[in-house]
Amino acid sequence: MMDDQEQEQKQEKVEEESLNQSNNEQIQKDSKFKWKGILTAISAGIISSVLTLTAVTQVDGFQNWITDDNETAVQEQTTSNSESAATSASENVQKVNANATSVTDIVDQASKTIVGVVNISKQSNPFSQDTQEQNAGTGSGVIYKVTDNSAYIVTNNHVVEGASEIEVSLHNDKTVNAELVGRDALTDIAVLKIDGDYDIKPMEFGDSDSLKTGEQVIAIGNPLGLELSRTVTQGIISAVDRSISVNTSAGKWDLEVIQTDAAINPGNSGGALINTNGKLVGINSLKISNQNVEGLGFAIPSKKVQSIVDEIMKNGQVERPYLGVKLVNVTEIPSVYMQNQSKDIKEGVIIAGVESNTPAAEAGLKKEDIIVAVDGEKIKDVGDLRKYLYSEHSIGDKVKIEFYRGKEKKEVNLTLTSNNSSDA
Incomplete structure (x- = not known):
């Protein structure tokens, strides 16, 4: 156990x-x-x-x-x-x-180049035979060139047209008299000169051909007068290569413009449209004014401005092919005055006057002749005739004019000379 x-x-x-x-x-x-x-x-x-x-x-x-x-x-x-x-x-x-360049930097650099332009014209006194000078309107301008003893300003033709005297208001509020170097009614460009020593860096021309829709721009000018001088507005390029039909002192013309929504108002005419590099890409010229419309402003492209300015500086005017006639659209003539003309005439331009010693006079064209074609190209109105001559021909070119004299159709050849008138 x-x-x-x-x-x-x-x-x-x-x-x-x-x-x-x-x-x-x-x-x-x-x-x-x-x-x-x-x-x-x-x-x-x-x-x-x-x-x-x-x-x-x-x-x-x-x-x-x-x-x-x-x-x-x-x-x-x-x-x-x-x-x-x-x-x-x-x-x-x-x-x-x-x-980078900010908007404030651009404006600061450009402000000295923006001027006010005052059109002083002679006005008749309704109570006497005397005339008196008075302010006929104000606009804007841009200093684009400075030399040792003068400065040059580009502005709109309609700002200075008809002026007996032109005054320029500078950035420091100093007012000086300006000389009209030359102007061109069709492109709405004029060049002014002011004498003196100016410590101002001129605004540089930019390349308007490279502008794209949506690109930011700045407008500087004097809307509604000098009290609001050098007003700055900002917007974009709304469209390029626009063509706007305008009535000028030289007749109806299709103006090539840039469209922008930057605010442009009366008094802004002749002012600067600037890109984000601070360069001049356009001269503000017109807007569509309507109670139902907003943001439709237009500027003349800098490339066009520069070429016109260069020609004005060289010749005092823009030289174009010239016939030497005063013209009126056929559609504007009352039908009673067309009874002796061919019933085939539906459009064209009627000669209202022929200047002596001109291609038209030498070729035998007369008052009341109706031009219907040039070199086989149909002419609808005065604008058509100008556009064809100015874009397709140069001074010294020969052209064939087709016209009606009464009910008979004729043609004549002539050689274009340089213009010395506001008409064709």
């Missing part, structure tokens, strides 16, 4: 030791799994943190990141990269600031 009891006690002791050993092994295994999870989480946290600070740092393994030396290295690398990025950004900002 004793032997059996001892045997049982030994067996229980063996089983207890076996159980304890198994538990210790399980505890060790669990401990390993726990530490492995903790280390993995720590590793992921550190790697994630480093990638957030700098995306260019390479991670080779967890053990490389838990030493003091490498922790310092990471901090130094991060600081270096941050400083480098900040320096690069600072340099870029400086470059942008150096190249």
Whole structure:
């Protein structure tokens, strides 16, 4: 019995030791799994943190990141990269600031070149035979050229037309008399000269041919008079290559213009339309005024302005092919005066007068002759005739004129000369 009891006690002791050993092994295994999870989480946290600070740092393994030396290295690398990025950004900002031009900068640079133009005309006194000079209107102008003893201004023809005297108001409110160098009614451009020494940087002509719809522009001028001198408005190029039919002192003409929604009002005529580089891309000339219309302003393109200005400076006027006749549209003649003319005439231009010593006079054209074609091109009205002569021919060219004299159709050849009149 004793032997059996001892045997049982030994067996229980063996089983207890076996159980304890198994538990210790399980505890060790669990401990390993726990530490492995903790280390993995720590590793992921550190790697994630480093990638957030700098995306260019390479991670080779967890053990490389838990030493003091490498922790310092990471901090130094991060600081270096941050400083480098900040320096690069600072340099870029400086470059942008150096190249960019704000609206205020453009206006500041351009303001001295914008002038007021006052048209002083002789007016009859209704109570006597005397005449008196009075302000017939104001407009704007742009100084585009400065020499040692004078400055030159471009403005609109309609601003100075009919003036017996022209005054110019400068940016410092000083008023000086201006000389009319020349003007062109059809393109609505005039050039003025003021004498004196002017410390003004003239406005540079820009390239209106490169303008695109939607491009930002600035208009500067004197709307409603000199009290609102050098008013600045901003807008965009609404359209390029527009053609607007206008009535000028030289007759009806299709004016080539730029359309803009920058505010242009009476008094802005002759003022500057400027691009974002501060260059002159147009001379503000007209707007469509209607209670149902907004933002329809028009400017003469700088390329056209520059060519007209150059010709005025050279010749005092724009020289164009010239016939030497006064013309009226057939459609404007009362039917009673057309009874002796051919019933085939539906359109054309009737000669209201022939100037002596001109191509028309030398060719034998007479008053009441009706021109219906030039070089085989049908002529509908005066505008048609001018457009064909000015765009298709030069001074010295020979042309064939087809016309009716009464009910008989005739033709004559003549050589175009330089214009010295406001008509064709």
